[in-house]
Every structure is written in structure tokens, then in C-alpha cells.
Amino acid sequence: MKEGGTKANNLKELFEIQAGLDGEINKNHPKxxxxxxxxxxxxxxxxxxxxxxxxxxxxxxxxxxxxxNRDKALKEYVDGTHFIISFALEFGIDNLEFTGDDYTKDTALETFTEVYAQIAVIQGLLLNAPEMVTMMIKDEIEELFNLYVGLAEKYLGFTWDEIVKAYLKKNQENHYRQMNGY
Incomplete structure (x- = not known):
């Protein structure tokens, strides 16, 4: 990944990297x-x-x-990032947009709660309105992703560059785990 790339370019690359990991996981653990x-x-x-x-x-x-514990929090944060991207890939979404909208709330606590609420919105869509999934899923995932990134940048003090670097490190670890029977 190129140093100093734009957020949008970095995110597109993260999707490609995650698709590779998901392919390996799907090979080792067929659906x-x-x-x-x-x-x-x-x-x-x-x-x-x-x-x-x-x-x-x-x-x-x-x-x-x-x-x-900032260091451990960053590691956990990128685990969540992996799952958001992987979830989007399940629906054939190969990139998300940084909307520029601030979905965060007034505090970190309220923003965490909003992350859970947005996950619940998506779960509800899958469980209760499957006929609407195709039409609505990208917007809902994009809102979740922008909310999650907003939480990191506004309240947790993580920069996008730190997130990308930690994501890449964890992705390597995840590949290693898959190669070793995880």
C-alpha cells in the first residue's frame, strides 16, 4: 500500500486485501x-x-x-474494521465512500451506542425485510463504516494512517493463522 495515499484509495486497497483473506478463509472453512x-x-x-x-x-x-489501553484498543478496532469490510464483501460491495458526514454523537459513549444501533438496523434488515436488503444494504453499511471511522478519529484519537497500518499488520496475522490451521 502506498504511503500517504488518500483515504478513498487506501480503503479500496483494504477491500482488495480483505477479499484475499476472505477467499482464504472460505477455502479453509467452506460455507x-x-x-x-x-x-x-x-x-x-x-x-x-x-x-x-x-x-x-x-x-x-x-x-x-x-x-x-490505546494500543490494545487499536488492535480491537481493526478487528472490527475487518468484519465491516468482510460483511460488505458478502453483498458484492467492493468499496465504500467516505461521505464526509459526521454520524458521531456528542460523546464517545453515545457514539459506541450508535455503532451498536446501526449494527442492529442492518440485522433487522436481514432478518425482517430481506426483500429490501439489495436496495438498502450499501447505504446502511456505509453509514456504519463512516460512524465507526468517526468514532476512531473523533473520540479514540486514531488517525486513518494508524488504522491502515494496524489493519495491514492484523491482516498478515490473520493470513498466518489461516495457513496454520486456525
């Missing part, structure tokens, strides 16, 4: 008949967002004196 990988990926995303929050206890753990 079973009737399996709903889309919902599984959304549940995995919810888990990763929870793991991200857990590394940022100052945001919500009012009962604790534990401090945020």
Missing part, C-alpha cells in the same frame, strides 16, 4: 448449506466492538479506576 455468514459476521462485529470498549474502560466503567 455450509443454510449457514448465515452475514449474521455471523455481524455478531462477530458486535463482539469486536465490545472488546474495543473493554480496552477503553474510562468511557463507560464508572465503577473502575482502570485506564484506557
Amino acid at each position: 455450509e448449506e443454510g449457514e448465515n455468514r452475514e449474521l455471523k459476521k455481524l455478531l462477530a462485529l458486535q463482539v469486536e466492538v465490545g472488546e474495543l470498549a473493554n480496552e477503553l474502560p474510562e468511557i463507560f466503567k464508572f465503577w473502575s479506576n482502570k485506564k484506557n
Whole structure:
């Protein structure tokens, strides 16, 4: 990946890289008949967002004196990024736009809650309105992605360059895991 590339170019490349990893995962773990990988990926995303929050206890753990762990939070953040991109690829979406819209809320806590709410919107669409998925899914994923990036940049102090660098590192680790029977 080129140093200093634009966000849009970097994101397009991340989609290509994720498609390669997804191909390897699908080869090693073929989709079973009737399996709903889309919902599984959304549940995995919810888990990763929870793991991200857990590394940022100052945001919500009012009962604790534990401090945020920025490095671990960045690793968890890019796990979520992997799942958002992988989820989009499930629907043949090979890129998303940075809309420039600020979907974040007034606080990090409210923005985390909004991330979960947007995941729930997508889950509801898949479960309750499958006939609408084709028409609405890209916009809903794009909103989720822009919200997630906004959370990182506005409240967590992660730059886009840091996110890309950490994503690439984790992607290499994920390839290694697949090659070694993970």
C-alpha cells in the first residue's frame, strides 16, 4: 500500500486485501448449506466492538479506576474494521465512500451506542425485510463504516494512517493463522 495515499484509495486497497483473506478463509472453512455468514459476521462485529470498549474502560466503567489501553484498543478496532469490510464483501460491495458526514454523537459513549444501533438496523434488515436488503444494504453499511471511522478519529484519537497500518499488520496475522490451521 502506498504511503500517504488518500483515504478513498487506501480503503479500496483494504477491500482488495480483505477479499484475499476472505477467499482464504472460505477455502479453509467452506460455507455450509443454510449457514448465515452475514449474521455471523455481524455478531462477530458486535463482539469486536465490545472488546474495543473493554480496552477503553474510562468511557463507560464508572465503577473502575482502570485506564484506557490505546494500543490494545487499536488492535480491537481493526478487528472490527475487518468484519465491516468482510460483511460488505458478502453483498458484492467492493468499496465504500467516505461521505464526509459526521454520524458521531456528542460523546464517545453515545457514539459506541450508535455503532451498536446501526449494527442492529442492518440485522433487522436481514432478518425482517430481506426483500429490501439489495436496495438498502450499501447505504446502511456505509453509514456504519463512516460512524465507526468517526468514532476512531473523533473520540479514540486514531488517525486513518494508524488504522491502515494496524489493519495491514492484523491482516498478515490473520493470513498466518489461516495457513496454520486456525
